[in-house]
Amino acid sequence: MLKRVKRLEIALYPTVKDVARGAGVSVGTVSRVLAKNETVNPAIRQRVEEVIARLGYRPSSLGRNLRLNKSDIIGLIIPDITNPFFAELAKHLETLASAAGYSVLLANTHEDPKAECKQVQSLLGRVPAGIVIAPVSGSLVGEILSDSLVSVTIDRALSGHSLVATDNFEGGRLAASHLLELGHRRIGYISGPSTTDVSIQRLNGFRGPIEEMLSTRSQGAVELTVLEGNFDYKSGEAIGRQLLQADIEHRPTAIATANDQQAIGLLRASRDLGIRVPEDLSIVGFDDIPLASLVLPRLTTVRQPIEEIAEIAVQAVLGRGPIVGQIKLKPALVERDSTAPPPVR
């Protein structure tokens, strides 16, 4: 019988076994040295630490994760990292996770339910410490995720799941109130896809103050024109053009959008049409991405507390601060230069 030959390889990485041998102790002891708070003889501790330094030993997550049956990975599943809102979120999430000793695995769904499903499946195979997901509309993962492990949805809801998000309804209200207070009465709204709850909530919120004004006072009519688009620059530009085509008597004096990218697209459309912002047209965005304060004019927008969302999401998946149901964070109106009273005529 041939003894199976030990694979003769250059030691890729030293293992805990090598350290143990080098220090003349057992692997258990090395392990206890690594788990800082364990009781271990100072002399031995030092010897072990020396060997660790000498060999350049670095514990492998592979063995550790298998033993603990849990990895130190947090999965972040979002539609698209190039969307500044999600990029910002990813940055904060990663910073927080990293500080807590976890790493972030990034997956883009490109708004495709099937891709999302595949991504989630693959992620589950990694037994992640947690999953933070902004599910696509029509998501199929509710079932899969529900009975498995700590997951939290952000931004967009998934029925039966924990959610931490901005209070989009309130955000919509803020935008509308601001425009009404400035005196606008012919108002346009560029919404997101009506399949996403985010869009619907923002729009419904936006409608609120307008309807209230219509019903309680008699200050004359308020006109609201709503057109549906996508959450990107292009859509804002195209839909904006459509809204602004009407002659000056009927064209809105203010337009709110469902996110800042649309607003920036709209800004461009109005420039192309020779419509001045804010003199002829007021614009309110949503999100307050970094770019919002850099375009000209600087954009008035509804700020989402991205950092706070990231923070709560991390806390939630890491088990401190168990999240119950839905947490809705208060948005804030950031007044900049893109809104003003309507032109007098």
Place this chain on the structure above:
Amino acid sequence: MLKRVKRLEIALYPTVKDVARGAGVSVGTVSRVLAKNETVNPAIRQRVEEVIARLGYRPSSLGRNLRLNKSDIIGLIIPDITNPFFAELAKHLETLASAAGYSVLLANTHEDPKAECKQVQSLLGRVPAGIVIAPVSGSLVGEILSDSLVSVTIDRALSGHSLVATDNFEGGRLAASHLLELGHRRIGYISGPSTTDVSIQRLNGFRGPIEEMLSTRSQGAVELTVLEGNFDYKSGEAIGRQLLQADIEHRPTAIATANDQQAIGLLRASRDLGIRVPEDLSIVGFDDIPLASLVLPRLTTVRQPIEEIAEIAVQAVLGRGPIVGQIKLKPALVERDSTAPPPVR
């Protein structure tokens, strides 16, 4: 002696052992069923597959990775995911990696060498299939990375490492040639931090055509003013102001920047100062981020082949297409609306 009690837990996930028991075969057989191309009795294969479906078994990467001593993770270490260039890169990288069955781990260094070092250490503990890194200037990780595993640097070089990046020197040349051909002779340049090789290469490339013109022809002088900034909007705005403060006789008629964000900041500064682009001032950016074609005027810029960079990087770390030394990809000038001949006076 007390027999150690088997931990009584609700089965979190079924394992290959459960499947084997359910199908009345050995775990080895189940494994072979999963490794599609193995030779296995069709009847048994079907039986096993049924059980897998029934139990909802999903193989665990944890065990797999440990056994293979290699994880299916690609580490992506970049300065800042909110930088549109890196976001774009991350998106493409993730898409490609995902298609090849790998996942992307995201880490931001925030341009801090120590943070970077920590991130790399932690990543190495995961035995990643590869590392794609855009090292910070003054990076400490060269040593650590060199003898370990498949890594490739992107965008910025690390001495002694493989690199895939845009030919920044050539990119600088393109920008300068374009401005000279349009007839500009008083030119400004907003560079990135002089500590990064990217900045230096772009600037050196930019200087090339100008010096050639100075030496070979006698078309009169060309003036070049260079100021150093950071790779962000704010810096472009601030440095831009500085460059544009001079009176109209001495102020540059064209300014090139080291990236698009600076260019967009510069755009804003010139608007604030009442300087029209491109009539009074031509601007050339670098990168061609999506936003470049959305600002007004649309930005003339040097396009980096981001997608190609991502593709080559993935190929390299996954072992197909071994990368040797440095790969420099050709940039391309994208002419849009922010450049024009200088104002006649």
Place this chain on the structure above:
DNA sequence: TAGACTCTATGAAACGTTTCATCAGCGGCT
């Protein structure tokens, strides 16, 4: 019919870690 050969399933080992029951050594107390 025996031997050779093919085909396919099995069982065990191994990956690197953590944990836990056990055990050795030792000092203090009666």
Place this chain on the structure above:
DNA sequence: AGCCGCTGATGAAACGTTTCATAGAGTCTA
């Protein structure tokens, strides 16, 4: 001296997978 209790190190088991040498059952050939 004998016993107890404490401190701290040890060795083995376990996590879920893959791989590989081997075994066993057929099949074909001489």
